[in-house]
Amino acid sequence: MNDDLSESGFDLAQVDRLLTTTRAVRKRLDFSREVTDELLFECIDLAEQAPTGGNDASRRWLIIRDQSLKDQLGVLYAEVGTLFLKARGRLDGTGHPKEHIVSSSAYLVENFSKAPALVICAIWGIHDNSGRPGLFDSAIPSAWSFNLALRSRGLGTAYATMLNEKPSEVAELLGIPDGVTTLVCFPVAHTIGHDFSPAVRRPASNIAYFDQWGFTREQPSIDGSSRIADGPGVVAEIDTDARPKAVWEVVSDINMPALFSEEFVGADWITEGEVGVGSKFKGKNSIRGVREWETECIVTRWIEKQEFEWRITDQDNPGAIWRFELAEQGPGTRLRFSMVIGKENNGTAPRAQEDPSKEDEVLFQRRLIHKANMQRVVEGVKSLVDDEINADQ
Numbered sequence: 001m002n003d004d005l006s007e008s009g010f011d012l013a014q015v016d017r018l019l020t021t022t023r024a025v026r027k028r029l030d031f032s033r034e035v036t037d038e039l040l041f042e043c044i045d046l047a048e049q050a051p052t053g054g055n056d057a058s059r060r061w062l063i064i065r066d067q068s069l070k071d072q073l074g075v076l077y078a079e080v081g082t083l084f085l086k087a088r089g090r091l092d093g094t095g096h097p098k099e100h101i102v103s104s105s106a107y108l109v110e111n112f113s114k115a116p117a118l119v120i121c122a123i124w125g126i127h128d129n130s131g132r133p134g135l136f137d138s139a140i141p142s143a144w145s146f147n148l149a150l151r152s153r154g155l156g157t158a159y160a161t162m163l164n165e166k167p168s169e170v171a172e173l174l175g176i177p178d179g180v181t182t183l184v185c186f187p188v189a190h191t192i193g194h195d196f197s198p199a200v201r202r203p204a205s206n207i208a209y210f211d212q213w214g215f216t217r218e219q220p221s222i223d224g225s226s227r228i229a230d231g232p233g234v235v236a237e238i239d240t241d242a243r244p245k246a247v248w249e250v251v252s253d254i255n256m257p258a259l260f261s262e263e264f265v266g267a268d269w270i271t272e273g274e275v276g277v278g279s280k281f282k283g284k285n286s287i288r289g290v291r292e293w294e295t296e297c298i299v300t301r302w303i304e305k306q307e308f309e310w311r312i313t314d315q316d317n318p319g320a321i322w323r324f325e326l327a328e329q330g331p332g333t334r335l336r337f338s339m340v341i342g343k344e345n346n347g348t349a350p351r352a353q354e355d356p357s358k359e360d361e362v363l364f365q366r367r368l369i370h371k372a373n374m375q376r377v378v379e380g381v382k383s384l385v386d387d388e389i390n391a392d393q
């Protein structure tokens, strides 16, 4: 067998390149080059291979070529997109993490009607919130396949949904009957160059949970069960209404978890002075009065308003790694509290490894306890910071 081919015969390098580099293209759309109907038919035929609820053939594709119609859609798109133009004014040159996407989205707002073809993916049906599959569920898989098909043929687009805020205007302009929902209007063009890069995304080990919500694995397991060797972990997340600054003030206090956790009792700084990477503190723990222990903790990441990580006992062979991460989420903050159980220097690893047939179960039970405590902590942080906002109002 050719080493470059997968078991199913695909050239994985090419497939992976397609899957990882199909980007939202806006500034690199080539408005000067025509896109043939032939190419569009080819891409729609490929997209139609996507699954559809009940195997209903109810998707429809509307291709707008007429310049006056494109101009009118462009005006509607811009009415919704003014927020991007305003945001660009605020963010340009600031280095803000959203500066690039806002500038790119604003460019599309200004140039939407220049695309050689605007392609609307629509479906027969109105969303009735019934929970039954059929509408968005059947259109979205094919819309994404359409993106992939375009990319494979040197074309590009952005998954533009802002016209969804103007459904009746779009329907009237294009003669769309009642009972049809339009989901996305792709500005399609050849791309300027083909060298797109993979995006930075969270790795699977961060966001794939095994058997219980929030149970992570640093490494893939050899047989599907959890092992100490694979770095089993726990994540608890919560969205707060507060800005990262307010959340940081709470999570950067090493005594805060003791307010909410049933296991963590309190902490004292060992090192003096300003806190940063390398600072040490002693953490005191207790399980319902049965067992009490202390751990020496070392700060291994300290990025104000973003990240606070500490390791237990030994920086290189930690008993556990604990981490708070803060990310802006709309006007508020998503707080992520995570931990990974270490291979040694803790009580869990020897207990789990005593009997390999019970390793998975021991880790499951221990993580249920961690999860409950961590959940209490993130809920506690939320109540502290959100109460403060409410008190200010």
Ligand SMILES: Cc1cc2nc3c(=O)[nH]c(=O)nc-3n(C[C@H](O)[C@H](O)[C@H](O)COP(=O)(O)O)c2cc1C
Pocket: 022, 023, 024, 025, 026, 101, 104, 105, 108, 158, 159, 160, 161, 162, 163, 199
């Ligand atoms: C549901 C959905 C709606 C989107 N709506 C728009 C839109 O109205 N306008 C736009 O320019 N991009 C839109 N996008 C594209 C995203 O902004 C884009 O995927 C994001 O910037 C990440 O870029 P990447 O896909 O290149 O990684 C949308 C994407 C999705 C999945």
